[in-house]
Amino acid sequence: MIQKNTEQMSDLISFLEKEQSIQVVIVIKQHHPAELGRLVEALPNKYRRTFWDLVPINDKGEVLLAVHRDLRLSLIKLTDEDTLLRCLSNLQMDELADIDADLPLNVVSAMVEAMDSQRKERYHTVKDFPDNTAGGLMDVDATAVRKDVSLKAVYRYLCKLRKKEGMLPEQLDHLVVIDRENRVQGTLHLSDLVSWDNSLSVSDVMKHDVPFIDSLQSASQVAQIFEDQDLTSAPVVDENKKLLGRITVDDVIDVLKKNAEEKLLAQAGLKNELDMFAPISHISFNRAIWLGTNLITAFLAAWVIGLFEASIQQIVALAVLMPVVASMGGITGSQTLTVVTRGIARDLVSRANIFALTFHELKVSFINGSLWAAVVFLISYLWFGDLKLGGVFALALFVVSLVGTLSGAIIPYLLKRMGIDPAIAGGVILTTITDAVGFLIFLGSATLILI
Known part of the structure; x- marks a missing residue:
């Protein structure tokens, strides 16, 4: 199926490059409006207008519903008012209410004016509710x-x-x-x-x-x-x-799809970057903020390492083993962070059970931390032949595993209470804590015990 879609997109771009409109129309007729929405999203900017102009009027309204908001706004700008009115006339009231904020005011006014009294009442019923509520999702034409x-x-x-x-x-x-x-x-x-x-x-x-x-x-x-x-x-x-x-x-499937897409993008700090071919300046600005945030947190971890520069110079093995400590702490914390964030998204985590959940995760971390601390103790001893170094390494890994788990449980809950999406900020904060604490414990204990 993936190969077939890839071939179809290659053919479509080839037809558009060669200005073979008849072939493009044949491709369009073979697809549902929602699929046309995905096709126009996948097209580079220079081909989108040509493709959009060839989409039948009866399908344009559903295509506008299928694409993300930034692309919808750009397609609306490419469409004259008469065409907009005609392509929106077949949409249901809840669908109109979903996109009316993106339409020119005169188009919305003309659209409402053309409705009979019953449709106007239904339209305003849905429009009064926020989009992310049941009232905003519902179809008022209940039988x-x-x-x-x-x-x-x-x-x-x-x-x-x-x-x-x-x-x-x-x-x-x-x-x-x-x-x-x-x-x-x-x-x-x-x-x-x-x-x-x-x-x-x-x-x-x-x-x-x-x-x-x-x-x-x-x-x-x-x-x-x-x-x-x-x-x-x-x-x-x-x-x-x-x-x-x-x-x-089908309304619920749209909600699930939107939530999944936003969470996937949020993990990389790209929540507002839905258009693959959005303006370069827009993409650069969004990513610069995220990269700057990560740079600051990286410098914080580097500062902690710098406090023990002399220790690292004396024992080169510390520099070799540091990434392992940070990695294990980050992975352990991410596992708990994912569990708690998912629970929050499903309304399963609250003040009533957050402490019980945290303690439960800590018990799991204690078992795994003990197991892998023993493993790394053995590995480091066989590698470097130093029992004290192996003990320091094992202690640091065990402690940072507990710290990562504790952070992974508490951070998303606190962010949610503060009105911040845990999927966006949780990973950055967690990584900063596990890196800084891991380096501090490992290098600090090594300085006290080994030097």
């Missing part, structure tokens, strides 16, 4: 029925809806059952609708254990609920349990 109607009436209703809209809502596995005040009472699964006697009423076969999604719950919490309860869709309600809309599994 609801009353519990006092017959299954036969529900079936006729769905037939009329299909005829009117051309299709039923996506991911429709159940209908939401509401009362006269629009409060959610339960759900009617389509499998029950088609398998029970149609003379029965909705109340006879509806399910009452409805997994409510509060409109103000975060997108990450929504994703966790879908994962825990294996949902395909779920109703979104306000504080009075009144139906506002529904969230489907």
Whole structure:
């Protein structure tokens, strides 16, 4: 599959270089709009406008949804207002609300003005919620029925809806059952609708254990609920349990994809660098900040080493073994940092269990630290023939393993409490601590014991 995608991209770039528009159009027709979004992201800047101009209007709206924000803004600038209005007309209300902040104000105004009263109400309902909440994710076109109607009436209703809209809502596995005040009472699964006697009423076969999604719950919490309860869709309600809309599994997949992408980039300090072909100045500035931060922390570790320059000159073996101490401390800390950061992301870590989790990780580190301290003691003795050097090396590795574990547990928790993403800053702080403490313990104890 990877080889096939690579060949397709090579062919596409070749067609664009040779200005073979017909071949480019053939390639475009073979791909879903979301796949077209990935193609335009992979294209160098000089080919993007030509490719974008050849994308059909009916697909442009979904392509804008699929690409990251920086690229979306640049594509919008390349598109005239009439084309924007036409390509956005087929999007759902929640999708429009997701990108309206990136559109020119006059386009948004014209788009809203062209809506009927019902669509305007639905659009403003979604727009009032932040993008990273259930309300911002939901589709307001939830299909609801009353519990006092017959299954036969529900079936006729769905037939009329299909005829009117051309299709039923996506991911429709159940209908939401509401009362006269629009409060959610339960759900009617389509499998029950088609398998029970149609003379029965909705109340006879509806399910009452409805997994409510509060409109103000975060997108990450929504994703966790879908994962825990294996949902395909779920109703979104306000504080009075009144139906506002529904969230489907494809919305959740988008959330998971976005979170995974941001965390991957954050590990290298590239959280805001989504466009591979972004302007050089923009990329350089973002990376310069991260590199500068790492340079400062590196100088801190170097300063600690400099305090023991005389000791290193007298015992060359110290310089040989120093990287091992720093590496083991960093790896041990990173393992705990990853566990705790993942727990925080899944809302599993809190004040109630952080100390228990830290102590648990320290016990694991104590066992592993003891094991590998014994191993390095033996190795260093066989290598350099010095029992004291082996003891100092083993002690330093054992202590730095505990320090790394303690730091890996506490740092992400404190950063989260301070409103800082642990995935961005946690690794830098951890590396600084383990390097500085590791060198200090190793070189300091060597100076006291060996010299």
